[in-house]
Amino acid sequence: MADHQASGEQSLLVVEDLRTHFATADGLVKAVDGVSLSIRHGETLGVVGESGCGKSITALSIMRLIERPGRIVSGSITLAGRNLLDVSDAEMRDVRGDSISMIFQEPMTSLNPVYTCGDQIEEAIAVHRDVSRREARDRAVEMLAQVGIPDAKRRSGEYPHQLSGGMRQRVMIAMALSTNPELLIADEPTTALDVTIQAQILELMKALRERNRMAIMLITHDLGVIAEMADDVVVMYAGKVVEASDVMNVFERPHHPYTKGLLASIPRLGEKRERLEVIKGVVPNPLNLPSGCLFKRRCPSRMPICDVAPPFQEIAPGHVSRCWLTPAGEPPEVGMAPAEDVAIEAAEALSVAS
Amino acid sequence: MDHTELLPLTTDAAGERRAAAEIDEVDLTPVRTYWQLVRRRFLQHRLATIALFLMAILVTAAVVIPLATGDAFGRTDLTLINHPPSLIAPLGYDNIGINIFIRLMAALQTSLMVGFMAVTIIVVVGVSVGAIAGYVGGVVDNLLMRLVDVVLSVPSFFLIVMLVAFFQTGNMWVVVIAIGVTGWTTAARLVRGEFLALREADFVQAARALGVGHRRIILNHMLPAALAPVIVAGTLGIADSVVVEATLSFLGFGIQPPNASLGNMLTHAQDYVFRNPILIYYPGVLLVLVVLAASFLGDGLRDALDPRQRLEA
Numbered sequence: 001m002a003d004h005q006a007s008g009e010q011s012l013l014v015v016e017d018l019r020t021h022f023a024t025a026d027g028l029v030k031a032v033d034g035v036s037l038s039i040r041h042g043e044t045l046g047v048v049g050e051s052g053c054g055k056s057i058t059a060l061s062i063m064r065l066i067e068r069p070g071r072i073v074s075g076s077i078t079l080a081g082r083n084l085l086d087v088s089d090a091e092m093r094d095v096r097g098d099s100i101s102m103i104f105q106e107p108m109t110s111l112n113p114v115y116t117c118g119d120q121i122e123e124a125i126a127v128h129r130d131v132s133r134r135e136a137r138d139r140a141v142e143m144l145a146q147v148g149i150p151d152a153k154r155r156s157g158e159y160p161h162q163l164s165g166g167m168r169q170r171v172m173i174a175m176a177l178s179t180n181p182e183l184l185i186a187d188e189p190t191t192a193l194d195v196t197i198q199a200q201i202l203e204l205m206k207a208l209r210e211r212n213r214m215a216i217m218l219i220t221h222d223l224g225v226i227a228e229m230a231d232d233v234v235v236m237y238a239g240k241v242v243e244a245s246d247v248m249n250v251f252e253r254p255h256h257p258y259t260k261g262l263l264a265s266i267p268r269l270g271e272k273r274e275r276l277e278v279i280k281g282v283v284p285n286p287l288n289l290p291s292g293c294l295f296k297r298r299c300p301s302r303m304p305i306c307d308v309a310p311p312f313q314e315i316a317p318g319h320v321s322r323c324w325l326t327p328a329g330e331p332p333e334v335g336m337a338p339a340e341d342v343a344i345e346a347a348e349a350l351s352v353a354s
Numbered sequence: 355m356d357h358t359e360l361l362p363l364t365t366d367a368a369g370e371r372r373a374a375a376e377i378d379e380v381d382l383t384p385v386r387t388y389w390q391l392v393r394r395r396f397l398q399h400r401l402a403t404i405a406l407f408l409m410a411i412l413v414t415a416a417v418v419i420p421l422a423t424g425d426a427f428g429r430t431d432l433t434l435i436n437h438p439p440s441l442i443a444p445l446g447y448d449n450i451g452i453n454i455f456i457r458l459m460a461a462l463q464t465s466l467m468v469g470f471m472a473v474t475i476i477v478v479v480g481v482s483v484g485a486i487a488g489y490v491g492g493v494v495d496n497l498l499m500r501l502v503d504v505v506l507s508v509p510s511f512f513l514i515v516m517l518v519a520f521f522q523t524g525n526m527w528v529v530v531i532a533i534g535v536t537g538w539t540t541a542a543r544l545v546r547g548e549f550l551a552l553r554e555a556d557f558v559q560a561a562r563a564l565g566v567g568h569r570r571i572i573l574n575h576m577l578p579a580a581l582a583p584v585i586v587a588g589t590l591g592i593a594d595s596v597v598v599e600a601t602l603s604f605l606g607f608g609i610q611p612p613n614a615s616l617g618n619m620l621t622h623a624q625d626y627v628f629r630n631p632i633l634i635y636y637p638g639v640l641l642v643l644v645v646l647a648a649s650f651l652g653d654g655l656r657d658a659l660d661p662r663q664r665l666e667a
Contacts, residue, residue: 095565096563102563104559110560111557
């Protein structure tokens with residue numbers, strides 16, 4: 001993380017100030033509101049947060065798969081120097097499944113029930129590569145073997161309903177990786193699987209990451225998965241990034257009270273405690289967000305200044321947090337001018353580069 | 355990274371496969387193809403199997419017998435009026451000396467042809483409209499569905515009568531097209547509903563995330579999953595179309611004598627209902643058989659084709 005600032009140019013994907021809003025009948029929902037993040041080649045970025053905090057919408061925005069009434073309002077998504085928000089729909093289709101692949105939460109329903117697994121991997125290849133049917137088929141069987149499916153040739157002729165959940169997720173991964181993408185977006189890839197299968201799938205993703213030298217954007221609410229997999233972590237809350245750093249900082253020196261709350265709500269072995277800590281309250285209604293800090297209603301360290309939206313401050317090199325607390329975790333000195341919007345913007349602009 | 359070529363894979367896959375085999379319990383069910391599964395499921399549906407058998411007999415008879423007997427369905431022989439059944443006339447002759455069985459088969463041919471052709475139009479138009487409306491959504495969906503409402507708001511039978519009377523009474527194709535253009539609305543609504551649901555389906559989302567194009571998503575991913583209700587609607591549509599054609603012909607707007615249809619045979623039989631009532635039963639029973647066979651066939655196909663329903667081995 002020492003080269004955090006300097007590595008901007010080597011970044012594979014840079015998302016800047018992304019805003020995705022949904023015009024619902026009840027009002028405008030700002031599902032993603034000014035998210036910035038970046039992923040370097042071969043890096044794994046964990047995106048954490050409760051349900052409804054905008055993780056999946058961020059991922060779908062990067063794929064440009066947002067449908068009515070949703071719309072990407074502003075921002076930029078730069079993949080290897082090209083802004084994906086500027087390319088045509090047809091060009092975007094070439095990017096999807098080729099440079100960026102995505103795997104979804106529900107392996108049970110993400111495969112088309114009427115085609116064999118082999119057919120579906122073949123399609124993924126044929127859409128992007130000018131290969132013969134036979135080559136595509138051979139490649140599909142290779143991919144199935146690569147994701148650890150025994151008797152791959154035979155399995156490629158089977159329908160999804162003949163496979164277990166873990167097997168299906170392996171097939172999804174095989175499909176996503178069949179074109180050697182530079183970036184894999186995994187949206188809660190293990191949430192629907194039971195724990196032993198989860199561990200296998202994570203091991204598999206690690207192995208494939210090394211082999212294919214690809215970057216992974218791993219979306220999850222499971223901090224255990226993050227600890228296992230991620231290099232860097234972005235913590236999201238109510239459509240905004242509240243804390244971003246490398247995985248060690250987030251786990252060892254969390255700054256934002258929300259991150260601390262998330263970490264405190266993991267049960268730990270060997271700790272004698274009557275009740276598990278929880279973050280009180282729920283994610284605010286996106287139609288009725290509080291003014292100032294979005295987390296203030298649930299925050300244990302709430303201060304008067306929290307009625308003003310906190311800046312994104314760099315509390316340590318490569319570690320940013322959207323909270324008024326000082327880097328040491330103390331309340332800020334009274335008199336620190338909250339109205340200095342210019343300073344806040346400057347701070348946010350700085351964080352974008354990270 | 356160069357994307358024009360597939361990167362070679364490392365070759366230690368065998369070792370990994372072994373490792374994975376130890377992890378995942380290996381329960382290799384015998385591999386069956388989709389159509390093998392469909393056939394199994396269909397054959398478990400006894401009524402549908404009988405209906406298929408019946409439909410096969412009806413279609414074969416309707417194709418073969420008129421072909422073999424040529425114009426015999428309209429030939430009258432005054433020496434054979436009301437002649438009792440014999441080997442070449444299993445149902446005897448009617449009161450103008452026509453071989454009833456041969457005429458019945460010609461009528462069946464007409465009716466089945468009208469039924470199948472009309473359903474072809476219904477399915478093609480209905481699926482296209484419904485798929486586009488459901489996939490595109492928004493204004494397009496709204497316009498197409500209001501068009502469906504307009505077509506539905508017109509009493510279809512009178513529209514058919516009007517179309518047939520306006521163009522060319524007695525022409526089979528006019529009857530087919532008239533039934534087709536008034537009948538596609540149900541199929542369109544069904545397919546639209548399926549597509550609206552399927553558009554949100556995970557596997558469609560996954561296909562989109564793979565960069566699959568619109569046409570391919572509609573034709574290869576959504577249509578097969580939306581097909582089950584269309585097949586049911588289609589087979590029921592055959593039954594409906596046959597009945598509509600018979601009704602039209604019965605009223606004198608459809609197929610005209612000397613051409614035979616189940617409807618105009620009923621009209622003819624009606625004139626002799628007191629003297630020779632059995633004449634009503636031949637086309638009547640045949641009509642019922644066609645309708646029942648089509649209905650049960652649709653039922654069985656729906657159960658068999660539904661890919662979400664897993665066969666208990």
